[in-house]
Amino acid sequence: MAEASVVVEARAGYRVVTLNRPDRLNAFNEAMHGELRRAVEEADADEACRALILTGAGRGFCAGQDLSDRVFEEGKAPDLSSTLERLYNPLVRRIRSLRMPVIGAVNGVAAGAGANVALACDIVLAARSAKFVQAFARIGLVPDSGGTWLLPRLVGRARARGLALLAEPLTAERAEEWGLIWKAVDDAALMDEAHRLAAHFATQPTVGLALTKQALDAAETNDLDAQLDLERDLQGEAGRTPDYAEGVRAFFAKRPPAFTGRRG
Ligand code: LHQ
Secondary structure, three states: OOOOOEEEEEEOOEEEEEEOOHHHOOOEOHHHHHHHHHHHHHHHHOOOOOOEEEEEOOOEEEOOEOHHHHOOOOOOOOOHHHHHHHHHHHHHHHHHHOOOOEEEEEOOEEEOHHHHHHHHOOEEEEEOOOEEEOHHHHHOOOOOOOHHHHHHHHHOHHHHHHHHHHOOOEEHHHHHHHOOOOEEEOHHHHHHHHHHHHHHHOOOOHHHHHHHHHHHHHHOOOOHHHHHHHHHHHHHHHHOOHHHHHHHHHHHHOOOOOOOOOOO
16 A cells, blocks of 8 residues: 555644655645645544644655646646646645644745645744745746735735745745744754644634634735724634633633633
């Protein structure tokens, strides 16, 4: 049997999803897309799962689309729109809307769609030796998987254009300095730090965090008025969770809260 291209490990309260095509720096092919989609859906369906770590096996995080899947036939243009519509766009939408925090643990180079899938995660940690490369320009393509939307919002117009048009690697430390990611950490400490955060999230008010993700995403396009309305509605929802009641009780009892992460 062929080796799985995505490996899932269940821990107490969270899961670790590892892209597993190390000899191709975990570049995406159809099989890996399918397995990743299944891993994310299964995590979502498991009520006990309250955080997800996405990382890569070997020395890379993900080198984007597997270009050996794209060998050109004479006179035939590939339909990249359909690849995005079927595979990458649903993946990015799913990560963004997942009901739990997603921690990207970028263990090595993240290139092309691999970089932008990493940046779609809620908290992005990167090993100090990792690099982010908007490699698309090197092969005549446009940054995809949300890159053209996210980059200017994260690092501003000038840096977004530099990254996208020059396709030069950006170090993890510079990525942190620019606000592209949450934190660069020593290589040896990366997974410990990712596990520490996931274990923390596994004890947190998961529904409130999901609503917070939703509010922050909507804020990218809403005006203040619409955002205030949305905050009103989402706060109403958060206020009806048992975790809110528990948080307030624990506050007055001067003890740590015991959140369940459940809706009711
Ligand atoms: C690879 C790949 C790879 C296959 C390394 N494919 N083998 C969406 C919709 C539809 C179609 C098109 O695309 C997209 C989105 C995209 O993602 S487009 C962008 C695709 N990705 C790239 O252009 C990145 C290509 N890779 C690289 O530029 C370099 O490999 C990076 C900068 C990632 C790493 O460089 P190095 O550390 O020097 O490693 P390497 O180049 O030696 O790669 C190691 C091996 O992995 C090597 O195989 P080999 O048999 O020679 O050891 C590469 O061929 C293979 N590999 N990326 N995307």
